[in-house]
Amino acid sequence: MKNECIYISGRLSAYSDKEVSEEKRREVEIHLETCRKCRTKLGELEKAGTAVKTALSCDEADIDFSGIWEKIESNTDFRPSLWQRIIRFAGKPVVWMPAVFAGAAACLLICFMPNFHSGPDRQTPMQAGLVESVYSSTGQVMVMQTAISGSPLIWILPGADKEAG
Amino acid sequence: MSSFTDEYLVKSCAAGNRRHCRLIYERYKKLVYGVAWKYLHDVETVKDVTQETFLKVFKNLSKFRYDSSFKTWLARITVNVSISHIRAMKNRKADDHFSLNDPDNNRNEKNIGEDTATDPQSLLLQKEKNRQVIQAIDKLKTEEKTTILLWSEGFTYAEIAETTKTNAKTVGTRIYHIKMKLIKKINASYGRINR
Numbered sequence: 137m138k139n140e141c142i143y144i145s146g147r148l149s150a151y152s153d154k155e156v157s158e159e160k161r162r163e164v165e166i167h168l169e170t171c172r173k174c175r176t177k178l179g180e181l182e183k184a185g186t187a188v189k190t191a192l193s194c195d196e197a198d199i200d201f202s203g204i205w206e207k208i209e210s211n212t213d214f215r216p217s218l219w220q221r222i223i224r225f226a227g228k229p230v231v232w233m234p235a236v237f238a239g240a241a242a243c244l245l246i247c248f249m250p251n252f253h254s255g256p257d258r259q260t261p262m263q264a265g266l267v268e269s270v271y272s273s274t275g276q277v278m279v280m281q282t283a284i285s286g287s288p289l290i291w292i293l294p295g296a297d298k299e300a301g
Numbered sequence: 302m303s304s305f306t307d308e309y310l311v312k313s314c315a316a317g318n319r320r321h322c323r324l325i326y327e328r329y330k331k332l333v334y335g336v337a338w339k340y341l342h343d344v345e346t347v348k349d350v351t352q353e354t355f356l357k358v359f360k361n362l363s364k365f366r367y368d369s370s371f372k373t374w375l376a377r378i379t380v381n382v383s384i385s386h387i388r389a390m391k392n393r394k395a396d397d398h399f400s401l402n403d404p405d406n407n408r409n410e411k412n413i414g415e416d417t418a419t420d421p422q423s424l425l426l427q428k429e430k431n432r433q434v435i436q437a438i439d440k441l442k443t444e445e446k447t448t449i450l451l452w453s454e455g456f457t458y459a460e461i462a463e464t465t466k467t468n469a470k471t472v473g474t475r476i477y478h479i480k481m482k483l484i485k486k487i488n489a490s491y492g493r494i495n496r
Binding site: 146148149150153155180181183184185187188189190191192194196199200201203204205207208209211212214215216223 | 318334338434458484
């Protein structure tokens with residue numbers, strides 16, 4: 137019985153603070169039913185707790201909480217700093233991930249553009265600076281000669297029959 | 302009281318929402334004041350501590366990482382600010398030891414124990430008992446003092462453990478030993494505690 141008292145009395149404070157499991161609570165209560173000494177100790181612990189709470193209590197009715205807030209408000213810049221805003225922006229993957237992907241795609245496009253145009257099977261646009269001469273009387277048929285190939289290029293546009301005539 | 306979660310309010314306040322900062326203040330002003338009061342027992346100093354605590358909180362809100370609850374983070378700041386105020390007051394009154402039961406500090410005596418005593422004799426006895434309790438708490442080690450002060454403010458063992466960076470079992474043991482000390486102290490002064 138004495139050992140049980142030692143075991144239970146170590147749990148009485150937590151029991152009075154409702155900080156024990158349901159199983160332990162039942163255990164303590166069963167013991168308390170038969171042990172006057174532990175019941176007395178529980179009473180003392182509860183009174184000690186009440187004494188602490190009473191001694192340290194404060195009346196909040198007269199406190200000027202609005203006045204305190206006004207002082208806090210006048211001394212606080214609630215806006216986040218520039219650095220905090222940058223950190224917050226970087227911390228949101230949803231915001232910057234599409235931008236990163238778009239940038240990467242643009243880079244890739246720029247990098248592969250020359251290859252795209254200079255491939256062996258690709259038709260390179262004619263460089264205007266290399267055109268040597270243009271012949272046309274009506275604008276319907278145009279004959280151009282470039283410096284690279286030396287051979288003339290002929291465009292036949294709608295209404296070209298008038299030119300032929 | 303608003304139904305917003307602490308996490309939502311903290312994020313919103315950190316983003317600069319003044320209205321939500323006010324809601325945080327409204328939600329926790331009594332807790333901060335109550336904890337500071339338990340340390341300092343001086344109306345003006347406690348107001349200063351409350352103000353300083355919230356200023357610190359709003360300034361550092363973006364650093365709060367949710368590895369603890371906002372309540373315990375706030376309590377830890379309040380405890381630290383209160384302790385630094387006690388130290389500052391001790392330094393100012395180098396010859397005059399400042400403590401919770403210092404009769405010279407501007408204590409709001411009417412708050413202490415009025416609800417438990419009505420006639421003048423009982424009131425006097427209650428005040429004396431309160432003084433003894435406060436004196437006993439004042440002699441505790443810092444971590445024990447913080448534990449019992451937070452406990453008296455209604456913190457659970459888990460919350461105290463989170464605030465004081467220990468575990469709930471240690472908190473339970475500390476509270477038990479503090480209560481036992483108080484029982485001995487009060488019994489020595491007044492006979493049985495329930496008298």
